Amino acid sequence: MSDENPKPDGEPRRNFLAAMGAVIAGGLAGVAPALAGVATLLDPLRRTRDDQAMVMVTKLPVLPADGVPRKFTVSTDRVDGWTTYQNTPVGAVYLRRTEENELRCLNVVCPHAGCFVNLAPGATHFACPCHRSRFALDGSIDDPASPSPRAMDELECEIRNDDEVWVRFQNFQPGQEHKVPIV
Amino acid sequence: MKAMLDWLDDRTGYRGLLSEALYERIPGGARWRYVWGSTLTFAIGVQFVTGLILWAAYSANAQGAWESVYYIQYEMWGGWLLRGIHHYMAQVTVVLLLLHLMQVVIDGAYRAPREVNFWFGLGLLGLVLALSLTGYLLPWDQKGYWATKVATSIAAITPFVGPEVQKLMIGGPEYGHLTLTRFFALHAGIIPAAIVLLIVGHIYLFRRHGITVKDPDHAPDSMFWPDQIFRDAVAMLAVMATVLILVFATGGAHLGAPANPTEPYAAARPEWYFMFLFQWLKYFPAGWEVVGAMIIPGMIVTVVALIPILGNWKLGHRFNLGLMASLIMGVGLLTFLAYAQDGADEDFLMAKEQAEQEAHRVQELAAAPTGIPPTGALDLLRNDPLTQGPKLFSSNCASCHTYNGHDGLGAPPAEDPSAADLHGFGSREWLDGLFDPERVNTPEYFGATDFRNGEMVRFVQRGIPNAWTDEQRAELEYVIAWLSAEAGLTRQQDLEEAEAARIERGRDAVVNEVVDCTRCHMVYGVGEQEGPELTGWASRDWMLRMLNDPAHPSLYGEDNDRMPAFGADEILTDRDMGLIVDWIREDWYRATDSQE
Helix, strand or coil: CCCCCCCCCCCHHHHHHHHHHHHHHHHHHHHHHHHHHHHHHHHHHHCCCCCCCEEEEEEHHHCCCCCCCEEEEEEEEEEECCEEEEEEEEEEEEEEEEECCEEEEEECECCCCCCECEECCCCCCEECCCCCCEECCCCCECCCCCCCCCCCCECCEEEECCCEEEEECCCECCCCCCCCECC | CHHHHHHHHHHHCHHHHHHHHHCCEECCCCCHHHCHHHHHHHHHHHHHHHHHHHHCCCCCCCCCHHHHHHHHHHCCCCHHHHHHHHHHHHHHHHHHHHHHHHHHHHHCCCCCCCHHHHHHHHHHHHHHHHHHHHHHHCCCEHHHHHHHHHHHHHHCCCCCCHHHHHHHHHCCCCCCHHHHHHHHHHHHHHHHHHHHHHHHHHHHHHHHHCCCCCCCCCCCCEEHHHHHHHHHHHHHHHHHHHHHHHHHHHCCCCCCCECCCCCCCCCCCCCHHHHHHHHHHCCCCCCCHHHHHHHHHHHHHHHHHCHHHHCCCCCHHHHHHHHHHHHHHHHHHHHHHHHHHHHCCHHHHHHHHHHHHHHHHHHHHHCCCCCECCCCCHHHHHCCHHHHHHHHHHHHCCCCCEECCECCCCCCCCCCCCCCECCCCCCHHHHHHHCCCCCCCCCCCCCCCHHHHCHHHHHHHHHHHHHCCHHHHHHHHHHHHHHHHHHCCHHHHHHHHHCHHHHHHHHHHHHCCCCCHHHCCCECCECCCCCCCCCCCCCHHHHHHHHHCCCCCCCCHHHCCCCCCCCCCCCCCHHHHHHHHHHHCCCCCCHHHHHC
């Protein structure tokens, strides 16, 4: 309170006690809703992605032998807030054969700002439609002018039981120089 | 700092506003009796804050409303406390509003020039009640769903435009997504905005006319800040303490089972402060509802709104006091009658008990590792043998069978039982009774059926005690162990794994015809098909076949007593038969299963 304001009547000490009391009582009255509200708002911080087990994505013969990437949907069980989905699409990957029995797997999400990267017509390279990042078929940055800070995110993949293609599907923090998984 | 504040004051004039707000002179001094308005502002403020945060986790759709409220209540940090405060503060707000209104009427604070402010206050009361009504539906549980249906059905009796009014309220011909989106828009957007406008107007007019002071010489004048604010703050703290006591004493706001349009809900009741209306409507016979629900309440509201005008008459204030007193007594009496009648109503109490069980059960199922499916939590209950089994048994099986002596739901059977008691069917205990000469011919087993004089009864009562050798009788406990193992009951699994040798011995005794079961029964290709097949006896598949067609040659054949072919004659669906069988086999999800 500044000096221009009219002072309340009465004894200053009494007024001071009343003011203190008002602030304390009013503050206490707000504690419970404030705590409950802040706790609820912060709840997402303790949520983590479920264990990132490998999932089967396709069968080997589906992949072209000439090394052209193909896009596949990754489906797995997923808990979304209050709903539990069984075997639901959670993301997509590009799979490419490098040898007869060797695979490379890239997450379709652009490491720059999270857009969905397209396979360019003619399958010569990957092109991000948002900010024009360009990646070679192996995921490395193709055009030095690309805004992406790193190559496309490679995912662990393997062949099981002769022809099953399994992928460990993960998303990574965009905009950083190194791959940091989102958990 | 000072320079910055000066700059801000220069641009906004906040100091003037602040000092005007804080240094209102109170003739006769600050008093505890002036706190009600401030506590109401506080209560509504708490509702705004808690409501906005609840909004950040709430989903207004028919497969997400209950589910998201469940998530808030049982999964989120502090969610139960947040929701509990919002729930009970809503009720406290209604009480505070009524106290405030009573005080205004008693003090005559409605008199000129304060008429308009009285009407603003009444408007606020109406809006707060509308918030309660719309908020009650949002969790989309049985209680809110059915209670709100009553309210919107009342809207449908509005003369001339009833059906249209109802359709606009619920967003179409049926309750569903749009009912929730519309109620939520009203609850969290439109009504709160109207409340803010009315409160601003209410406080503006209050400041314009000043406090209604009865005895200005009570004490020296004082200022709003800090004397009155101190009292207001203590009163706010008391309001919050009351709410917290309610939250902790009740464990927070209740969440019933998910709304189910196909399941009768006899326990549907509105919030307690609407119970007088609920009771009131009982007195209006068909065709007169519009009188009870609209014309009379409308007249009462009109008279209450006229209080400031009536107060100008010589006896007006007394009339107003009498009006308030009789309204309070009338509402009190109706509320009392409503609760007294419910308390004496067996059906209501049973429905309430069952609702409580389902609320608990669905919460258990939602917390299971399988979680809530995308089709919503209602499917958890619909597919739960523990929930559906007793109902299906009671309406389809209990005309002949009993379950532990009752009809499945716990009521005594309507007719004397005329077929076996199926509690524990397939278990060793159940078979011990079947092979007990004392019990086999009681209504618990064959005593009330066509088979009471049949081969099996004679075999148990005379064959085993008289015709069997000691060696054969020694096999009986192994035979029972084996036969029960054919049922493959989950709850006997551990025991049966441990006793594999005893079960093997029982089976050998039967198949090698050491005992003479195969004289009438078929067992693994050995024996006669006179009585029901014992291969896989009482297994899930065997029981489903029995429900499907008991007169099948491998079961009772031509000797089938009165049991209907529930499947073959399409009396029950495969799903329903599965639920009955799983319930009898006690095969349902248990919360402890996952903790092991």
